[in-house]
Amino acid sequence: MSDINPQTAWQPFEPSKQQPWTTQRAAHLLRRCGFGGTIAEISQAKNAGPTKSVAQLFQSTDDSKIEKEMLQAGRLVTGGVDSNALASWWLLRMIKTPSPFLEKMTLFWHGHFATGGEKVKDSRAMFRQNQLLRKYALAKFEPFVKNISRDVAMLIYLDSEENRKTRPNENYARELMELFCLGVGNYTETDIKEVARCFTGCEIRKNAFAFNEYQHDNKMKTVFGETGNFDSTAAIEIVLKQKAAPLFIAKKLIRYFVFDDQPISNQLAQPIADSLRKNHFEIGPAVRQILSSKLFYSEHSIGKKIKSPVELAIGFLRFFEASTNINQLSQQLVSLGQLPLYPPNVKGWPGGRKWINASTILARANLIAGILKNPKTKYRDGNLEEWVQSHSQFQSDSLQWAEDYLFAVPLSAETKSAFQQTNPSNREPERILSWLSALPEFQLC
Amino acid sequence: MNNRRNFLKQSLAGSAVISLSGAVPDFLLGTSRKIVKKNDDKILVVVQMSGGNDGLNTVVPYGDDEYYRNRFTLAIGKSNVLKVNDHIGFHPGLTGFDRLMNERKMSIVQGVGYPNPNRSHFESMDLWHTAHQTSSDGWLGRSVETSLASENLPAIHFGSGLQPLALKTSNKPVPSIRSIDNFRLNVLRDEKVKKQLAAVIKAPRKTDNALLGYVHESATVALETSLRLQDFGDKQNGEFKYPQSNLGKNLSTIAQLIESGLSTRIYYTTLDGFDTHSNQGESHRSLLSDLGNSVEAFMKQIEAQGNLDRVVLFSFSEFGRRVRENASRGTDHGTAAPVFLFGSKLKQPVVGEHPSLQDLEQGDLKFQIDYRSVYCDLLTNWMEIDPRPVVGKNFQTPGLFD
Incomplete structure (x- = not known):
């Protein structure tokens, strides 16, 4: 495999004889920018080509019907202390939405501005935050950070709801710089103490953000060498002016979309950081550049991520246009290590190899087998046998079919021959699919 | 004395063999025999306190007025402290620790930390996990690969979610298990x-x-x-009073696996929630009582099995918390804190001096004992593992063991 060249990595991918636009590449795009396509969607992307397929992601689709339904459903499931029902609500939205890209971005920001329902203990606040993440998912980062800093769920989660001038609480100031904007090593302990002073006076009153001027430290602060009587808004602006900020976000986006294992040097991330800077820290254009790039469609990227548990489950269901018992699904996701709205801590889900351990690898296979076994699972309103009957390629060669559409990496000859030895019968699609989805290859994306 | 233990071992070893000997091929039978062999190897159980445990409110320096000056709302009153000596005592939630201390089955190691403290949870935990080594694996992962590679199942992590970096190996991964019943x-x-x-x-x-x-x-x-x-299952033993918590459940399962004669040398589990920036009082109390009661039940069960002489439990956190409490009745990230060891071969109830509450560095305690010297002691004098490839060099050990 050739080394990654940072000079050319982000140039637009143009199909050529050596690097044609294949079903495999179309399926790759749909797996990464959403939760994987249906066969029809993959074929459509294959016919449309990369430029058009990516452009489509950024066109607004008419979501108004589902938006309205989801809003109503969201109100119905919230109000209580725990956010489990809301997590199911979100999974349902991921399955049903005509804009999976938007949900994928929302999930990215949920991991970035990680907030956990077990501490917030207010599902309505979690719901509002979820809507906020969606609203700003592809928008400008600065207003996003300002809004998230006043978000009730976040205020509770990082103890910012009661920040008094006498002895400021440092939790939010630290995570703002360490995890949200700059990354470790790009600020000092003094910066943390000073930014914490800027954030004094933040409170929650009547379930909303409130500024208590009597608790705000009205003296001069020095943040990153700038001195003034700064408040939280000014502090965020100074933090985001730092060179490290766009680079930090660029690296995180690259990690999310491109590959798990490769190190991301400053040099490699700089063009994406420049694109953020040039576009006033707007997220959409940077993501578009990533999804259109040579690197994204190269062997460095295809099959070089591990599916997150949500990607695994939602991807499987979307592929078969399936619906299943969603509460059961969300509880099973706990044993795979990712229940939305319950990240492990403020750093979110680390992803990559950390998704996989002895427990989760078994739980993954069991989860898919469980969906397949469940009589409540419906495949485009019918059963699985009916579904496969309408897909002639599955009938003729289920293995080739699976390699084309379901797997991001090829299966070895040994695996294929072992599969044939099990005497797979097209009459038993459940058996075939639970067999295939238990393979290590199925975990890759 | 050892009759009960031998009986249990024989019967469990026997039952494993019997249940496997029917339809199972010989090569499997071979491994299962090997993992329930009679075994006197030393075992290390690690309980990680995640989030940064407030050391000052865990082992309270009640003899120091400076403590009361800095902890205006959170201080544990002198009369409530479970006294260890004239200067320090346990948080009242730690009755479990208090009893183990009275039975001389535990050591407090005071002021454990490292130079140039990092106050980020993730960075500091990574340092503890890697023992400040630049390689991408963990200190216990390295122990496994350098010294325990011939064991069948050298280490197991019990818990949900992420595996701690401490257990990361370069080759054969250490298994993480949520519960044995679902582990198939x-x-x-x-x-x-x-x-x-x-x-x-x-x-x-x-x-x-x-x-x-x-x-x-x-x-x-x-x-x-x-x-x-598969043959072990999650059999909870009602005889020992484990709390109904994840930690209680995990330690109970670990005790049961030790009893069954599994050749595993390292067990690892985690108690999360110590990041107490606001309204620390009640949440810290419930965490400590879960910790104290779980560890006490575990040690009782280990003792009843006759395994007390071969098991040490070690508990640590990524850092302590700032001396002065904040305005949200909580504490922010700090530095040095005590670590705890449990077992029958420990030399002293309290190792090292409590760090000064006046001679601070940026409002934080100065560490007295480098955590890597604790690791060295555990590796050299307990696990009998060469510490050099694990922590880089031989640190002078604090003398934890007899």
Whole structure:
């Protein structure tokens, strides 16, 4: 495999004889920018080509019907202390939405501005935050950070709801710089103490953000060498002016979309950081550049991520246009290590190899087998046998079919021959699919 | 004295063999015999307190007025402290620790930390996990690979979610297990097809995709470990009063696996929630009482098994908290804090001096004992593992063991 060249990595991918636009590449795009396509969607992307397929992601689709339904459903499931029902609500939205890209971005920001329902203990606040993440998912980062800093769920989660001038609480100031904007090593302990002073006076009153001027430290602060009587808004602006900020976000986006294992040097991330800077820290254009790039469609990227548990489950269901018992699904996701709205801590889900351990690898296979076994699972309103009957390629060669559409990496000859030895019968699609989805290859994306 | 223990071992070893000897091929039987061999090797159980435990409110320096000046709302009153000596005592939630201390089954190691403290949870935890080494594996992972590689199942992590970096190896991954009952491949009804599938999952891959290699290796370890543990199950023992908590459940399972004679040398589990920036009082109390009661029940069970002389439990956190409390009745990230050891071979109840509450560095305690010297002591004098490849060099040990 050739080394990654940072000079050319982000140039637009143009199909050529050596690097044609294949079903495999179309399926790759749909797996990464959403939760994987249906066969029809993959074929459509294959016919449309990369430029058009990516452009489509950024066109607004008419979501108004589902938006309205989801809003109503969201109100119905919230109000209580725990956010489990809301997590199911979100999974349902991921399955049903005509804009999976938007949900994928929302999930990215949920991991970035990680907030956990077990501490917030207010599902309505979690719901509002979820809507906020969606609203700003592809928008400008600065207003996003300002809004998230006043978000009730976040205020509770990082103890910012009661920040008094006498002895400021440092939790939010630290995570703002360490995890949200700059990354470790790009600020000092003094910066943390000073930014914490800027954030004094933040409170929650009547379930909303409130500024208590009597608790705000009205003296001069020095943040990153700038001195003034700064408040939280000014502090965020100074933090985001730092060179490290766009680079930090660029690296995180690259990690999310491109590959798990490769190190991301400053040099490699700089063009994406420049694109953020040039576009006033707007997220959409940077993501578009990533999804259109040579690197994204190269062997460095295809099959070089591990599916997150949500990607695994939602991807499987979307592929078969399936619906299943969603509460059961969300509880099973706990044993795979990712229940939305319950990240492990403020750093979110680390992803990559950390998704996989002895427990989760078994739980993954069991989860898919469980969906397949469940009589409540419906495949485009019918059963699985009916579904496969309408897909002639599955009938003729289920293995080739699976390699084309379901797997991001090829299966070895040994695996294929072992599969044939099990005497797979097209009459038993459940058996075939639970067999295939238990393979290590199925975990890759 | 050891009759009960030997009896249990023999009967468990026997039952494992009997239940496997029917339909199971010989090669499996061989491994299962090996993992329930009679065993006197030393065992280390690690309980990680995640989030940064407030050391000052865990082992309270009640003899120091400076403590009361800094902890205006959170201080534990002199009369409530469970006294260890004239200067320090336990948080009242730690009755479990208090009893173990009275039975001389625990050591407090004071002021443990490292130079140039990092106050980020993740960075500081990574330092503890890697022992300040630049390689990407953990200190226990390295111990496994350098000294315990010949064991069948050298280490197990019990818990949900992420595996601690401390256990990361470069080659064969350490298994993480949520619960033994759910730890099996529950796919396909036909046992023959299921066996074929397991064989295919385990079959070596010719691939240059390192990620696939890693998933494949993890799946192989999972299937092998699952087969080995299938006979044990999650049998909770009501005789020992474990709290109804994840920690209680995990420690109870670990005690049971130790009793069964499993050759595993390192067990690891976690108690999360110590990041107490606001309204610390009640949440800290419930965490400590979970910790104290779980550890006490565990030590009682280990003792009843006759395994007290071969098990040490070690508990630590990534950092302590700032001396002065904040305005939200909580504490922010700090530095040095005590660590705890439990067992019958410990030399002293209290190791080292409590760090000064006046001679501070940026409002934080100065560490007295480098955590790597604690690791060295555990490795050298307990596990009998060469510490040099694990922590880089030989640190002078604080003399934890008899």
